[in-house]
Amino acid sequence: MTLKLGPIADDKPVKITIEVPADVYRDLSAYAEAHAAATGQASQGPAKLVVPMLAQFMATDRGFAKVRRQ
Numbered sequence: 001m002t003l004k005l006g007p008i009a010d011d012k013p014v015k016i017t018i019e020v021p022a023d024v025y026r027d028l029s030a031y032a033e034a035h036a037a038a039t040g041q042a043s044q045g046p047a048k049l050v051v052p053m054l055a056q057f058m059a060t061d062r063g064f065a066k067v068r069r070q
Helices: 022-039 047-059 062-069
Strands: none
Touching: 022 047
């Protein structure tokens, strides 16, 4: 199985608190299990996926890249 999200780096986090709808949490939980199976890493739970997903999203957003260059 191929997922867009690769292995998760272990780095020093900065804590933030967010609320997500229950359906998004369920999807993140399912993605966490699929990610663990695809990468061979132990499931780190949905909270650990948020940062790499956001980073990947921002890295591939052309509009954001254009704003950052200005």
